[in-house]
Amino acid sequence: MTVKPRTRKWYLVAHIVSAGAWIGIDAVLGILVCTALLSDDATVVATSLRALPLFAVWPMLTAAVLTLATGVVLGLGTRYGLVRFWWVAVKLAVNVLTALLILVALRPGIAEATAHPEGLLYPVVVAPALLLFAGVLSVFKPWGRIRKESHDPARGSARSNNRPDQALRNGRRGRGPEPVGARR
16 A cells, blocks of 8 residues: 555644644643642642543543554555564554553543552653654664565576666676676
């Protein structure tokens, strides 16, 4: 599947915006949790804890799913693929893992946050760190391909004489066979 360049750009914009929204929602969650932990005013603590469910689960999960969906379309529609390069596969794994953690760990933890808000410090630190890591992977694209392209030496040597581009790679430009004793 290939995506036209203009369509790819729109998916890329949607991917960046949804990831940015996800990071923003994580920042709001962090501010609310830190405010609840550090404030001496009982009203401020209560208000912060009441606001947590508004940001913590469904908006964050929506941003995570949008990031995942647009990332899958970009992966399938571009030369990077979903599991062709390590950096794409790791980003995919980070996205799926954090989306699952929102459902499995964060959603139940919000109910307990009114009694123990310090229990939310872990997601407030880990989730933005993972999202930052995914963003860095997008920019630097480290580690290369997951599987190196394999060439069968038996097949390659028989075909190399018949391939017109092989002469260009060897610097011969199709001038016929190399003379015996010629220097390279």
